[in-house]
Amino acid sequence: MSVGILGTKLGMTQVFDELGRAIPVTVIQAGPCPITQIKTKETDGYTAIQYAYGDIKVKNLSKPELGHLKKSESAPLRHLTEARLQDVSEYQLGQALTVEQFSVGQLIDVAGHTIGRGFSGYQKRHNFARGPMTHGSKNHREPGSTGAGTTPGRVYPGKKMAGHYGDEQVTIKRLHIIRLDTERNLILVKGAVPGKPGALLKIVPTNSVGKR
């Protein structure tokens, strides 16, 4: 996996390109993320870098967490994440990862948690059709049949049913970077990303498999 950056979704707006077309964009404030640990084959069994993001009060971190961050002399930070690399020699402890590693027009993958919808019914969660609301029908928002009778005598695993919906990690792949603001650490990405404004996002260069 390639090195990325952590950020916060700020919201959506639109920008105009040079042809005057309106492009829907999501504004993401990302980084700077200091490198908090460099993992090596000798000490950890694999090579990776660990970086942190998100300001937090000192009192809200435990002593072990503060001790870990002290090794890289970074400010108290909330989130830690890791990127596995073949070669970690070009990175130093405490070095900050910023939005400057990206370029305009580059394709990126954005991962985050979707908006939580709580315990949702069949229509919202699985796009089931609704039953008739009137004419004596009592089958308003029910699921219909969940399977056959005596044979097999059970409901098959994986049957779509009501339950918790949303608040799961989703990666939106191949989004275009429309604009970068290195002064304010902003990335403007074409299209939507998961979560509400304020949501934590992980942004990495796109992971293309095979020929495109």
Next chain:
Amino acid sequence: MKAQEIIRSIEAEQMKSDLPVVHVGDTVRVGVKIREGEKERTQPYEGVVIAKRSAGVTQNITVRRVFQNVGVERVFLIHSPRIESVTVLRRGKVRRAKLFYLRQRTGKSARLKQRFDREI
């Protein structure tokens, strides 16, 4: 800076400052830039504003006119660089924010009274 302030500052860079105050019910002329091959020219479009939507850089107006007995409605992003100008020709007196009722009307009943207390 807070999230909304940052987004507003991004929008402010692209917003036009010389646009007139457009109200629903006004008759406006919109200059639309059109590319024909390599050349670019401005095509005027005239009609009644029947709706306004959104705010900031995404603000748009719906302009209706009846052309050859066919109602035509176009939505303009008024801060778009493709819109060269917006000029108010006449202020209309209306009691609604959306004038969709004009779609059902033709001829005399589709007119709007002029109001004179707003400057053009």
